[in-house]
Amino acid sequence: MRALRRLGIGAKLVVATVFVLLVAGVPVERLAARDMEAALLAEHSPRAAVDAALWRSRRAMLIGMGAVIVVAISVGAATTFFITRPIRRLTRFALAMSEGDLSTRAPLRGSGELRQLARALNHLTSELSRSIADVRTERDLLAGILDGMSEGVLVLDRDGRIVLANRALRAMAPLGDDALGRSVIEAIRNARLTEAIQLAGKRDEPVDVEVELGRTLPRRLLVRVSRRKSPAGLGRDARGPDHDGASAEPGLIAVFHDVTDLRRLETIRTDFVANVSHELRTPVTAISTAAETLQLGALQDPDEAAEFVDVIDRHAKRLRHLVDDLLDLSKIEAKNFRLALAELDVAPAIDHVTHLLGEAARRRRVTVTVDAAALPRARCDRRALEQVLMNLLDNAIKYAGEGAHVTVKARSLDQQVTIAVADDGPGIPPHHLGRIFERFYRVDAGRSRDLGGTGLGLAIVKHLVELMNGSIEVESAIGRGTQFTVRLSRAA
DSSP states (O other): OHHHHHSOHHHHHHHHHHHHHHHHHHHHHHHHHHHHHHHHHHTTOOHHHHHHHHHHHHHHHHHHHHHHHHHHHHHHHHHHHHHHHHHHHHHHHHHHHHTTOOSOOOOOOSSTHHHHHHHHHHHHHHHHHHHHHHHHHHHHHHHHHHHHOSSEEEEEOTTSBEEEEOHHHHHHTTOOTTOTTSBHHHHTOOHHHHHHHHHHTTOSSOEEEEEEEOSSSOEEEEEEEEEOOOOTTOOGGGOOBOTTSOBOOOOEEEEEEEOHHHHHHHHHHHHHHHHHHHHHHHHHHHHHHHHHHHHTTGGGSHHHHHHHHHHHHHHHHHHHHHHHHHHHHHHHHTTOOOOOOEEEOHHHHHHHHHHHTHHHHHHTTOEEEEEOOSOOOEEEOHHHHHHHHHHHHHHHHHHSOTTOEEEEEEEEETTEEEEEEEEOSSOOOHHHHTTTTSTTOOSSHHHHHHTTOOSOHHHHHHHHHHHTTOEEEEEEETTTEEEEEEEEEBOO
């Protein structure tokens, strides 16, 4: 029975024809033999003659039946070949279409139902090609949007496994090529993110969480995890178990916003406000206290009055320096500090600054030596260069200590003009060198305030040097002094 089911239409037709002929032929042959036997016996023929006649009759009938069967098979085979040939063509076309070849078309041969079937298959192929093209267009558009987003997008299925991660997320989080199909805890390994995803799966509202991802350069990311929308036409009540009994929840989507720079700026702003408040509080308090003391009677004593007036003057100057540095730094960072770069000799600028700070160096018994002979011109701004040298040389005189030696040396090297300000003071500990150019950063805060420093000088120096397309670096060793080196482009 199974073998018969596997046969095609033509084979089944031939088998049916043979079966019908056999079923019909056997009774006919028996009836004919029985009638002949009765006729022969009625004529009183010998038994042997009767048997021979029956045998001849039976043989002739069998030969005739065989010939009929052969003819029937031939006719049936030919008929089925011509009937099934267009069906086989349609079958091959359907198989090609199922394998993805939508460019072929079914032949429109014959008439009747087969022609209608071929036309329907061609229409189906055209519609399927159009639908696939639309899907590919939408897929490419979606992929382009996702890859062009600055926010990271993570899509999870109902089992919590990753089905999509865009390019931005792969840059934010340490996601490998094997992330798809894995759970979040396996691919990203962040406990807070995993907890937020689990919580979002139990709630209707989105869950917001801030996480830190990455080891070498960690990034602060604000993540919003929410449920994916159900397919069109399915409300929440339509969710039910699927064929394997699992929940038919569509899954979750997480959007990652990189807030690293924002948090850093917030920290800088907070630190800046705190530092400015602290720096202002000290001179303002000193000035206020001295003024109150004078008002309470110190004006009557010339010696005390002079002392408190000196306090007011000293701290007023400190306030003025602080405000001036803040304004300069604000202009520089806001790109409002315009420089006029030109080809200038650096030696006159060095001599000018050294002369201005000569009295401060004599008071502290600091020897300043200048070595800046036979130099090519540098491309820089005179006012900015003098301010850079003023800050560097002033710091060297202040912090090197009494009786120290300070050297200002200028050289031409590799298409650059280098200016090095070195001292033989106590030096700077190595762990401070990486932050020495930050605003309000001090190696020794108490000593710096006693000497009148604002904590902004080196930050201003770094910005000015960079605005002149140069660079600055610091080298220091405990007990062996400190050297700041400014590198400027040599004039063409």
